Amino acid sequence: MNLLGQSFEIAREENRALLIGYLTAGFPNMERCKSAIKAMIDGGVDLIEVGFPYSDPVMDGPVIQQASEIALANGVGAKEVFEIVASSTVPTLVMSYWNPIEKFGVDAFAQELRDAGGCGVITPDLTIEESQDWIKATQDSKLDRVYVVAPSTRDARLSKVTSNCSGFIYAASLMGVTGTRSALSGAAESLVMRIREVSKTPVAVGLGVSNGQQASEIAKYADGVIVGSAFIKLLLENGDEQEANRSLTALSQELSEAVRR
Amino acid sequence: MSTDLVGHFGKFGGRFVPEALVSALDELAQAHQSAQEDPDFQFELMELHRTYTGRPSIITEAHRFSAYAGGARIFLKREDLNHTGSHKINNVLGQALITKRMGKKRIIAETGAGQHGVASATAAALLGLECVVYMGEEDTKRQALNVARMKLLGAEVIPVTTGSRTLKDAINEAMRDWVTNVETTHYLLGTVAGPDPFPTMVRDFHRIIGDEARAQILELTGRLPDAVLACVGGGSNAIGIFSAFIGDKSVRLIGLEAGGEGLDSGKHAATLVGGTPGVLHGTRTYVLQDEDGQTKESHSISAGLDYPGVGPEHAYLYESGRAEYRAITDKEAMEAFALLSKSEGIIPAIETAHALAGAIKVGKELGERANFLINLSGRGDKDVQTAANYFGIPL
Numbered sequence: 051m052n053l054l055g056q057s058f059e060i061a062r063e064e065n066r067a068l069l070i071g072y073l074t075a076g077f078p079n080m081e082r083c084k085s086a087i088k089a090m091i092d093g094g095v096d097l098i099e100v101g102f103p104y105s106d107p108v109m110d111g112p113v114i115q116q117a118s119e120i121a122l123a124n125g126v127g128a129k130e131v132f133e134i135v136a137s138s139t140v141p142t143l144v145m146s147y148w149n150p151i152e153k154f155g156v157d158a159f160a161q162e163l164r165d166a167g168g169c170g171v172i173t174p175d176l177t178i179e180e181s182q183d184w185i186k187a188t189q190d191s192k193l194d195r196v197y198v199v200a201p202s203t204r205d206a207r208l209s210k211v212t213s214n215c216s217g218f219i220y221a222a223s224l225m226g227v228t229g230t231r232s233a234l235s236g237a238a239e240s241l242v243m244r245i246r247e248v249s250k251t252p253v254a255v256g257l258g259v260s261n262g263q264q265a266s267e268i269a270k271y272a273d274g275v276i277v278g279s280a281f282i283k284l285l286l287e288n289g290d291e292q293e294a295n296r297s298l299t300a301l302s303q304e305l306s307e308a309v310r311r
Numbered sequence: 312m313s314t315d316l317v318g319h320f321g322k323f324g325g326r327f328v329p330e331a332l333v334s335a336l337d338e339l340a341q342a343h344q345s346a347q348e349d350p351d352f353q354f355e356l357m358e359l360h361r362t363y364t365g366r367p368s369i370i371t372e373a374h375r376f377s378a379y380a381g382g383a384r385i386f387l388k389r390e391d392l393n394h395t396g397s398h399k400i401n402n403v404l405g406q407a408l409i410t411k412r413m414g415k416k417r418i419i420a421e422t423g424a425g426q427h428g429v430a431s432a433t434a435a436a437l438l439g440l441e442c443v444v445y446m447g448e449e450d451t452k453r454q455a456l457n458v459a460r461m462k463l464l465g466a467e468v469i470p471v472t473t474g475s476r477t478l479k480d481a482i483n484e485a486m487r488d489w490v491t492n493v494e495t496t497h498y499l500l501g502t503v504a505g506p507d508p509f510p511t512m513v514r515d516f517h518r519i520i521g522d523e524a525r526a527q528i529l530e531l532t533g534r535l536p537d538a539v540l541a542c543v544g545g546g547s548n549a550i551g552i553f554s555a556f557i558g559d560k561s562v563r564l565i566g567l568e569a570g571g572e573g574l575d576s577g578k579h580a581a582t583l584v585g586g587t588p589g590v591l592h593g594t595r596t597y598v599l600q601d602e603d604g605q606t607k608e609s610h611s612i613s614a615g616l617d618y619p620g621v622g623p624e625h626a627y628l629y630e631s632g633r634a635e636y637r638a639i640t641d642k643e644a645m646e647a648f649a650l651l652s653k654s655e656g657i658i659p660a661i662e663t664a665h666a667l668a669g670a671i672k673v674g675k676e677l678g679e680r681a682n683f684l685i686n687l688s689g690r691g692d693k694d695v696q697t698a699a700n701y702f703g704i705p706l
Contacts, residue, residue, distance in 0.1 A: 153604030
């Protein structure tokens with residue numbers, strides 16, 4: 051079994067959901083990005099999702115857009131993304147819009163990410179219909195392939211998309227873009243139930259999750275909880291590295307306790 | 312050309328979108344196809360074109376302008392005379408009717424210069440739809456008059472303050488709105504770009520330009536033109552006129568892109584001539600991008616051509632060689648703008664002036680025995696201030 055599979059297995063044995071934390075590569079800068087990831091891991095984040103900053107992030111709300119703009123201004127490209135991945139001490143995935151991967155070279159991207167120690171890629175704007183080269187490249191490099199499904203995804207399609215996922219399935223909790231929300235809709239739970247009907251792959255829920263209470267609700271029915279914008283916000287609000295990292299660790303601890311059933 | 316099930320033109324096109332949008336795109340593709348096959352829909356749209364748009368648009372022969380183009384005979388397809396002043400209304404009315412057909416009550420649109428935003432606001436007013444237009448903050452300042460027009464028509468205009476604050480970012484913001492409100496909202500995309508079915512659907516609504524023009528020119532001259540010319544930003548007016556002539560192998564199809572300050576300056580919007588294949592805004596096409604796949608900012612004196620992508624069918628026509636594409640600089644476009652104004656009494660949109668500059672070049676190459684058809688895609692009222700500044704006319 052691969053790394054992601056093992057992580058979900060362990061969490062299941064411990065009767066908890068897995069906590070997945072997102073950070074944009076090279077934000078706020080390369081060194082602080084690495085120390086922030088360490089702070090998140092210290093607080094109990096199980097898996098790290100490294101965002102490849104992109105100029106046109108249509109799935110992202112204002113918080114991650116701002117982090118992406120800062121990272122791009124820092125000159126972050128694929129090499130820097132791999133460097134951040136290599137610095138992480140827990141299983142780590144990359145989240146990337148499709149064009150940067152295609153521009154780098156599909157096979158080369160998969161291979162170099164694997165060489166850097168990455169275990170998978172989340173592709174938020176790659177449809178199954180356009181995935182032929184990607185499926186082959188990820189198979190060759192033994193990377194997990196994570197697609198995002200949404201409450202609007204119909205059953206027939208849900209089965210088609212999830213059958214191409216490995217590692218886990220990313221279930222969007224609501225119709226919308228990334229960013230913290232004060233309340234979650236009931237859409238997430240019914241989506242996870244529909245996924246269970248067609249797939250045995252673990253399901254992680256993301257979009258809008260920002261605090262322990264929400265994480266605890268999701269952990270009741272999902273295998274993983276994904277938190278992104280809430281971490282980025284702490285970094286945007288706090289320019290002092292140590293203070294910011296302390297707040298990242300504190301949020302990670304809160305979330306990590308919340309995902310225990 | 313016809314597309315496959317997921318909307319490819321050769322290796323271009325397709326769908327690169329969040330999964331959340333796929334069911335809406337499927338629904339739209341189905342609505343478009345059933346509308347195409349429904350005589351009642353076609354009748355309703357043609358009646359609107361006849362009684363509201365002002366179709367068919369006429370053809371004007373540019374006798375005096377011809378002297379600047381090597382003496383070639385030049386025929387202008389007058390889309391500038393349409394209601395709202397450009398070809399954009401053809402697509403907007405079609406999609407607004409499809410919105411009603413799908414039972415949706417809210418449309419969102421992106422706009423650069425404001426022409427598509429004004430056309431969308433117009434259609435929304437006519438058909439009783441709610442309308443929100445996303446416009447880059449920079450563009451709202453450059454095109455304040457069009458912002459006022461949209462508001463007068465009852466639309467809400469949201470200035471976009473992210474990224475480069477221009478058309479590209481307005482499209483991003485419209486996509487984010489759509490992902491969130493897709494149940495109730497139709498994204499009325501204004502060009503032949505974006506994910507399938509937009510490139511096909513928008514082309515189909517603009518094909519009326521080419522169909523009319525082909526019949527008109529045959530009646531006028533008894534033969535097909537030697538070349539059909541049109542400006543290309545996203546490429547909707549060009550694909551509209553080209554599509555009726557693609558099967559006529561003797562007719563050269565020439566698209567004129569915005570060369571800005573020149574290709575070598577890096578400050579241009581000539582996506583085909585100066586870009587590389589990539590993915591942008593949901594489709595695989597040519598893109599202005601850096602070595603990391605990040606979209607570069609485009610530059611053009613014409614806000615309507617100032618876009619770092621292009622419709623995927625143009626990418627296909629370019630690589631297959633069926634159509635040819637050239638870059639026209641800001642300077643060349645403004646010279647043609649002045650020439651047409653003074654020789655024919657027609658002030659064209661600056662976008663359209665790129666096609667006229669192309670005719671001057673190609674005319675000199677082919678000489679006086681050539682016949683050209685030019686899509687005069689829009690009028691220049693909106694550009695008076697830009698042109699006055701350019702030519703040093705005090706306001």
